[in-house]
Amino acid sequence: xxxxxxxxxxxxxxxxxxxxxxxxxxxxxxxxxxxxxxxxxxxxxxxxxxxxxxxxxxxxxxxxxxxxxxxxxxxxxxxxxxxxxxxxxxxxxxxxxxxxxxxxxxxxxxxxxxxxxxxxxxxxxxxxxxxxxxxxxxxxxxxxxxxxxxxxxx
Numbered sequence: 001x002x003x004x005x006x007x008x009x010x011x012x013x014x015x016x017x018x019x020x021x022x023x024x025x026x027x028x029x030x031x032x033x034x035x036x037x038x039x040x041x042x043x044x045x046x047x048x049x050x051x052x053x054x055x056x057x058x059x060x061x062x063x064x065x066x067x068x069x070x071x072x073x074x075x076x077x078x079x080x081x082x083x084x085x086x087x088x089x090x091x092x093x094x095x096x097x098x099x100x101x102x103x104x105x106x107x108x109x110x111x112x113x114x115x116x117x118x119x120x121x122x123x124x125x126x127x128x129x130x131x132x133x134x135x136x137x138x139x140x141x142x143x144x145x146x147x148x149x150x151x152x153x154x
Contacts, residue, residue, distance in 0.1 A: 050116040053145070055090060056153055057082035061107040070131050074120075074141055078103050080113060091144030093118065098147035110153040115145035 058081045077100075079089035092115070094100040120140025123130050130138035 050118070052114055052116055052148065054112065054114050055080055055082055055145075056112045057089070057110070058084070059092070059103070059106045059109055059111045059150075060089065061104055070139065074131075074139065074143075076144065080111070080145075093142070093144045093146045095147050098150050102150070103147075106150060106152070111150050112153050113145070113150045114148045116148065117144070118146050119143055 060079045060081060062077060062079065064075065064077055076091050078092035078094070080092055081087075081089040092103065092113070094103055120143030122138045122140050125132060125136065125138050128138065130141075133139055
């Protein structure tokens with residue numbers, strides 16, 4: 001009798017745990033879908049006014065954790081390391097031509113990209129919570145190279 005009750009309790013516990021894990025997985029999929037919808041549009045005006053540049057290097061994907069930091073605030077996830085001796089890289093921005101999910105697939109691979117540089121915008125510190133620079137101004141958001149194409153390097 002006690003054995004039967006214990007098995008039922010364990011079974012109920014496993015079902016609840018499975019539902020919880022499934023719910024977390026669905027939430028993560030929704031987050032990933034919303035990341036893909038945040039790809040920036042490439043306007044004809046942007047192409048005409050900005051120089052199209054080509055770079056080669058190793059693409060790194062650094063997932064943004066929900067810990068408040070400068071990188072979290074600025075939204076930088078993708079970097080192109082053009083000089084292996086330097087830890088700094090070019091900031092890459094997904095676009096309608098090269099999506100977030102495509103970029104993730106190129107993590108840790110040698111690639112060749114074409115992109116245009118876009119400057120970030122500075123929100124108003126009175127209207128938005130933001131990371132401040134030394135002058136008390138919000139750090140820019142959205143700066144980096146907006147991708148036009150990406151290819152694996154031979």
